[in-house]
Amino acid sequence: xxxxxxxxxxxxxxxxxxxxxxxxxxxxxxxxxxxxKAMVKGRGLGERVIVNRTSCxxxxxxxxxxxxxxxxxxxxGVEEADLGEICxxxxxxxxxxxxxxxxxxxxx
Amino acid sequence: xxxxxxxxxxxxxxxxxxxxxxxxxxxxxxxxxxxxKAMVKGRGLGERVIVNRTSCxxxxxxxxxxxxxxxxxxxxGVEEADLGEICxxxxxxxxxxxxxxxxxxxxx
Numbered sequence: 001x002x003x004x005x006x007x008x009x010x011x012x013x014x015x016x017x018x019x020x021x022x023x024x025x026x027x028x029x030x031x032x033x034x035x036x037k038a039m040v041k042g043r044g045l046g047e048r049v050i051v052n053r054t055s056c057x058x059x060x061x062x063x064x065x066x067x068x069x070x071x072x073x074x075x076x077g078v079e080e081a082d083l084g085e086i087c088x089x090x091x092x093x094x095x096x097x098x099x100x101x102x103x104x105x106x107x108x
Numbered sequence: 109x110x111x112x113x114x115x116x117x118x119x120x121x122x123x124x125x126x127x128x129x130x131x132x133x134x135x136x137x138x139x140x141x142x143x144x145k146a147m148v149k150g151r152g153l154g155e156r157v158i159v160n161r162t163s164c165x166x167x168x169x170x171x172x173x174x175x176x177x178x179x180x181x182x183x184x185g186v187e188e189a190d191l192g193e194i195c196x197x198x199x200x201x202x203x204x205x206x207x208x209x210x211x212x213x214x215x216x
Contacts, residue, residue, distance in 0.1 A: 003180055009117075009160070047215075052117070054160040069177040072111055
């Protein structure tokens with residue numbers, strides 16, 4: 001099969017209000033996911049890059065969490081304002097964004 | 109961050125009844141996902157392997173579709189009866205199952 005050149009996972013897990021860890025869903029992950037999908041398609045990357053919503057990526061307190069394979073690069077605290085740079089630098093040019101890399105924390 | 113040794117994606121997309129492509133959801137992906145999660149935990153792999161449900165993995169007619177990173181191995185037609193072998197051979201011993209590999213078909 002033609003495998004994706006890159007596979008982007010956006011955590012859409014939502015925890016109940018008041019949960020101490022928070023969750024990506026509470027931070028606007030649904031809208032961010034839809035925007036990223038549209039951006040990938042709009043930039044002509046739709047035949048090479050798959051963008052999926054996923055269940056919990058286990059970094060709730062650092063969300064919105066986004067993972068990119070095959071590089072196995074994990075981003076924390078992703079906001080809609082970051083998506084353009086993720087697309088142009090990482091998805092188009094293969095240069096992950098150092099400023100958004102997930103810190104070394106245990107799975108939640 | 110401590111990255112997962114393996115990351116398993118199970119497609120849970122459901123299309124409306126009668127759609128010609130079918131969908132993983134219609135083929136029982138929800139139950140398969142829950143069973144795989146429980147199996148991974150039960151075998152003591154829960155600290156090393158993440159199992160996520162995802163939106164459409166784009167191989168609807170060949171579902172249930174399961175992808176495993178970082179190997180970038182894609183399985184088609186996965187059934188609950190296959191999960192034990194996926195766990196023991198691939199997730200525990202690092203040997204992907206040739207008999208389930210996704211054929212070379214375009215994204216759907």
